[in-house]
């Protein structure tokens with residue numbers, strides 16, 4: 300039995316899907332206008348582990364996991380304007396980056412990745428229904444959700460009204476009937492992306508997107524809705540209100556699961572103004588393996604705050620070295636392990652610290668089979684152990700069979716490396732960042748670390 304902490308109930312509850320043949324989960328996805336930072340990666344990795352656990356428990360074809368792509372947003376419009384390109388150029392580029400970055404962290408693509416721009420007609424239909432039922436109104440080219448029309452508004456975070464108005468930092472526009480009212484639809488000028496609607500040419504607000512996508516792809520009520528703690532208010536409160544009011548009171552989700560914040564060393568919030576934003580791409584460029592970053596993200600319980608530091612990354616690398624070393628032949632097996640112990644730790648509200656401790660026990664027993672099976676639930680130890688140690692700074696030489704190394708080896712000479720660096724520079728110049736990333740990843744896999752500097756790119760063997 301899986302138990303999950305439900306933000307709405309404020310307690311751990313047994314997880315019982317409405318239909319065990321069709322378990323549904325939705326997680327709010329990225330707004331694609333820049334590279335994902337390591338804090339953005341936390342929900343992607345956490346809910347990837349939950350999806351793995353659900354599939355393991357209910358069966359592969361019985362879980363539908365959807366994560367949206369927000370590809371229309373004022374930040375995207377600003378970024379496209381700054382570059383002088385169409386918004387689609389920006390969104391496609393950063394969606395590709397997002398998938399590549401998360402893929403490097405071992406995050407499997409969700410079953411569904413609906414785009415906001417492909418769900419506009421559903422949003423328009425839902426907004427029209429909200430107007431018809433008296434929960435929304437048109438004013439000055441905008442359509443707004445009227446918060447006082449929903450007496451249950453704010454039930455998820457249970458904040459009082461004053462705190463919600465202050466916290467929302469909503470502009471108190473003259474056309475709003477109530478300061479807490481939020482935008483469902485807003486007008487688009489000629490030069491801005493927009494769609495025709497009963498309220499004129501415009502574009503959707505952010506919150507309505509998730510409600511419409513869930514309705515279209517998963518149904519009125521889903522089993523699990525996930526996201527970061529920072530989304531509870533206003534985003535999730537607004538999603539709940541829109542969906543419930545459009546669906547005759549049917550609740551949006553049966554379990555609400557939220558991951559905690561990631562901060563930088565010293566407890567500082569990661570922010571552009573503090574200049575301490577660390578992107579997944581930068582960490583990979585520094586030569587860290589995606590799996591190391593994944594383990595670091597899973598080292599704390601998902602609801603706890605996680606402090607990111609180079610020490611955490613180094614510890615995670617050392618842990619993975621130890622785990623991979625236990626898989627290298629010849630293995631001296633000391634006993635039988637039970638992968639179910641790792642599973643039961645995860646089933647208890649995704650207790651990843653306990654699961655990792657138990658995984659370490661399996662590795663110490665030398666039970667390769669049990670270790671690998673259990674690690675699969677965490678999305679770890681998926682690489683060949685010999686390949687893992689290629690180019691590693693601290694392999695245990697006495698445990699590595701040199702013949703195995705040679706077979707798996709793909710030693711590159713300087714000329715070949717330089718050729719690939721040049722190709723990467725060409726790809727970057729034509730803004731083909733996916734290709735540039737692929738070339739860097741290929742080199743990293745062969746133990747070659749690239750360093751971009753003002754004089755161009757240099758390389759060294761890791």
Ligand SMILES: [Zn+2]
Pocket residue numbers: 326327328509534538
């Ligand atoms: Zn959402």
